[in-house]
Amino acid sequence: MKKIALTNSQYIMKKGKILRTRQLTDFEKLFEISLEGGERLDHEPGQFIMLSVCGAGEIPISVSSSPSNISSSFEVCVRAVGKVTNALHKLEAGDEIGIRGPFGKGFPIRIFEGNDLLMVAGGLGIAPLRSLIKYVFDNRRDFGKVHILLGCKSPADILFLDEIEEWNQRMDVYYECTVDRAVPEWQGQVGRITTLIPGVHLEPERTFAVVVGPPVMYKFVIKELLAKNIPGRQIMVSFERHMKCGMGKCGHCQIQHVYACQDGPVFNYDEIKYLKESY
């Protein structure tokens, strides 16, 4: 059997160097990565990359930084839950990893422009959403009113606390956070994220809602958003699936007839409301 080098294979990785890491919680870590030769990742908020720790494997990870970032590096926020993520957590600045992508359809920013935004993140959902939030802040005047709602299990699980403090200070954003389980020091709200939505003042016809979180959250949040009369096509969701190839072939991310890796991971509610396997 002859072995031939493939120069056009879609499985070719770019070399990525870890520039900095930051432990966010016990389980989540932020990695700043630069591509070889200072190449920009050139992603859209909401897109994902395939990240390799060679020997452990390759996993899909959404990009957490904004493409509007001045630096050519990008960031990913990773929870240590499996083989590859645990291996990644052991790496340090200077170590090299493999990068493919970006893949998939991100948030339709061009369509958002000129409209109000209601961004709803549950738990680790803030990781992909942070890419959009940062983009919006970098281009703030292109958008109308901006709401950010954040829900976490407990105060210790809140990611990007320092940045959130900044959002909280800004006058051009409505920010609210709730936790399922409070601790004595917790000053903020307690309860499910759905409890924050009724109180938001919004004009449904000119509001785009963006929802990212665990599957169980979608059903309830979307119900609340529809109750606010936001049209289905203006409710954007991003789905987590375990892509193996990123190219609509391996089948792992298939939701009925759509492939989350190519047709998503961002969908609007009208596209997915008939897909029973979606959430």
Add this chain to the structure above:
Amino acid sequence: MKRPKIAFFDFACCEGCQLQVANIGEPLLEILERIDVVEFREVMSEKWDGPLDVAIVEGSITNQHALDRIKQIRERAAVLVAYGSCATIGGVNGIKNSFDLEDIRRYVYHADYRLFPTAKTRAIHQAVPVDYSVNGCPVNIPEFVDVLKAILLGLPYEVPDYAVCVECKLNENVCMYDRGVTCLGPVTRAGCNSWCINNGNICYGCRGLVSNPNTKGAQEVLRKYRIPEDLLLKKMEMYNMCRELDKNEQT
């Protein structure tokens, strides 16, 4: 990683799985460059009382003495590997659990039976926490090498939780049921690369059952191939009796 200190231990077993290590052949030399074997009764006389990076344990826990000893080993070892069916699922030693302990003691040891204390057979994970499992009777060397590499890399090793049929199909074997023989491949966890069937034997279920077997569906299969349910159960019990102890813990 510097060469980790590794020791092999055995409990109730035939020690055949350890023998498999000696049978590795040439790759063994390369493996030995990576690890420092400090105790391995089957191949060397040295002993080691100090702390261990990796303890590889063959055999099942069948009495109080064994229980005390495995607890000691666990305390000394940073990583504990259950090695072979007796260790991972109790294996054939588990057959004891289908009998009354007093009866079986008397049956085996006759008049002196009181001199031989016994207990229900346990797999290693039913006695102490286990970090890695190498299933099989005996262990499949390529899988053992994979587990060893995972240990050295500090990565978890996931035993596949699907049926041996998957690997058997990839190897394009003629299905044993087509040959009119009852095979435990459809309910047994893969990872052995369908070793036995590749060599013309049936699967005996030595790697343990898949975690979510379809019992109702399996009965249908028995009907289709006109296999008495009793026969299949007996076949499963050969290696899998200790599974009952896992079930009891869950409830």
Add this chain to the structure above:
Amino acid sequence: MKDAQYSVLRKEQFDGFISRLSKLQRVVAPVARGYNNYSFEEVSSGNGISLKYIPTILPPKKYFMPQRETLLEFDTGRGLNSEAVVECEKMTIFGIHTCDLAGIQCLNMVFTERPRDYNYLMHKRKINIIGLECNEYCDEYASCALVNASTPSGGYDLFFTDLGDRFIVHINTQIGENIIESTKFFESAGKSDLEDLTELRAGKRTLFTKEVPVEPRYIPELFDRSYNSKVWDELGERCLACGNCTLVCPTCYCFDIKDEMDLGLKSGRRNRIWDSCQLESFARVAGGENFRKERSLRQKHRYYRKFRYPVEKFSRFFCTGCGRCSRTCMAGIKLKDTLNLLIEEFEETVSTLMEGNY
């Protein structure tokens, strides 16, 4: 139809043809494995080949998309270095039935669609295909007529049809012509050869008829109306989730990708391994959520991937009627039975609606 596109190979020359061809390149063909099982294996003469065989255990997709295949080699010794690779060799597959030709055509569409899969395309480029006609049904599991795969429609370099004492061979490509030329066992086809072929095909049209009572063009709608059918629950109760049905399917192509390190722990490779949507872990994500946890959902997914989802994307069914899934199923889940049940259920619904004067 130009006569020049046809040649004839006398049966007594068949062994010589395969022997000669196997000296030029690797030849694989269906070989009997006992217990009415067959598989494509390497051959060096025509004698070992089963000219009458039921679909092989694995379809010829194993040559286009091997069960285990290296996609990438890497070295982490000094930083990260990697190279994409494909391992392939020139070969001819002899004796592919029309169902499996259709299967390869399906895979061609999937892997040629962008983003392209260059490992697959390299294998495809290296493989010559010689088809072999089924003059009669292999067994009761086949449903090739339903999906229009009982007669050839391209997808081969040469196509053999058994006419008793000789094969009539359709030459579809220049590669096929080169095989004919280089082996020198073929005669040109005469009028009677072509007449015999026409007669055989006419006979087949009455022999091979829709195996399931439904117009193929209505199948997508049947599936649209069957998403909540209880048929899926019944399948789920019987299915053992062993993955056999998908692994033997000529149009299933789901895969997993896994890294493997050498003992030195510095270099290794990334492999693609066949996977199955029937396995419980297939649609599970890192957090533990499983989007097709129930066996019924997974069986349903398999059927929709054959009869509904590809229709939109590729304008064809991804079932070739080969019957392998039914033949191999431990639990006796049979594709034709499933379709029949869906049709029955649909007709019951319609008649209930009619009675209600809708």
